Amino acid sequence: MHASRRAPYGFLAPFLLVFVLFWGWPLIQSVLLSFQNTRVSPWVFDLGVNWRRLLTDRAFHNALWNTLLVLVVQVPLMLALATALALALDTPFLRWRAFLRFAFFAPVVVSEVAYSVVFRLLFNGNFGAVNEGLRALGINGPNWLHEGATAKAVIVLALTWRWTGYNAIILLAGLQSIPKDLYEAARMDGAGAWRSFTHVTLPLLAPVLAFCLVLSVIGTMQLFAEPWLITDRGGPGNATETLGTYLYKQGFVNLNFGYASAIAYSIAAMAALIAALNLLLARKGAEA
Numbered sequence: 001m002h003a004s005r006r007a008p009y010g011f012l013a014p015f016l017l018v019f020v021l022f023w024g025w026p027l028i029q030s031v032l033l034s035f036q037n038t039r040v041s042p043w044v045f046d047l048g049v050n051w052r053r054l055l056t057d058r059a060f061h062n063a064l065w066n067t068l069l070v071l072v073v074q075v076p077l078m079l080a081l082a083t084a085l086a087l088a089l090d091t092p093f094l095r096w097r098a099f100l101r102f103a104f105f106a107p108v109v110v111s112e113v114a115y116s117v118v119f120r121l122l123f124n125g126n127f128g129a130v131n132e133g134l135r136a137l138g139i140n141g142p143n144w145l146h147e148g149a150t151a152k153a154v155i156v157l158a159l160t161w162r163w164t165g166y167n168a169i170i171l172l173a174g175l176q177s178i179p180k181d182l183y184e185a186a187r188m189d190g191a192g193a194w195r196s197f198t199h200v201t202l203p204l205l206a207p208v209l210a211f212c213l214v215l216s217v218i219g220t221m222q223l224f225a226e227p228w229l230i231t232d233r234g235g236p237g238n239a240t241e242t243l244g245t246y247l248y249k250q251g252f253v254n255l256n257f258g259y260a261s262a263i264a265y266s267i268a269a270m271a272a273l274i275a276a277l278n279l280l281l282a283r284k285g286a287e288a
Helices: 003-033 049-056 058-089 097-109 112-122 129-136 148-176 180-188 193-221 225-229 243-253 257-287
Strands: none
Touching: 003 257, 049 058, 049 257, 058 097, 058 148, 058 193, 058 243, 097 148, 112 129, 112 148, 112 225, 148 193, 148 225, 180 193, 193 257, 225 243, 243 257
């Protein structure tokens, strides 16, 4: 190979070396771990021990159910609010537009630990600001973080607060790419605001919505920080245990690295499957 053709590979070599050492090799190692029984010493290969356990492990099924519940409830709610917010930010006569965009995007910049502590304090059953406000209205608020249903609700609220503005900015970029003459044509045909939204905005915004949906699915399947920090490691009574927190407990509390690896790859497989299904449905919708 001529020296000029080898030059690009020389520039890529440092990155490729770091990638193989710190990304590629750990991936291969974790795959091998998922086929090992790491509850015995020394570890031994047992191809099905961890994967069979996934089928019968009630704690894993509970974590999966909680994760899917957040996915089904929080993600559509957040995307609906993000779409409404993007439409509001795209209004031509809106003042302080740049400031408002930054204000709604700002929660993403806040550290997960910091905002989780804030939500934990807000929804404290004894002295939290939310219950203090309810008491002022003559309502006895629940013990939010110590009851299963309300603890799940707090997780949903926290995630919605953090990610709505982020997705709204992405959707706003999609809205601004829609040609304005399409709206002019729709108005000339007698379409009102709602018909313009359903027949012009929504179909052309569908690919961006699908993109946001895929990102949200992947993020939800890996959900860890909020249930771990806000509801004290997935409590109460594992009511907010997610696949991410259960993986951490198996790997770094129980030191069962083989089973943790199997959980990790099951999360990746489910996230990829749901994301692929979303993209397929979005493509079929666009073709229709």
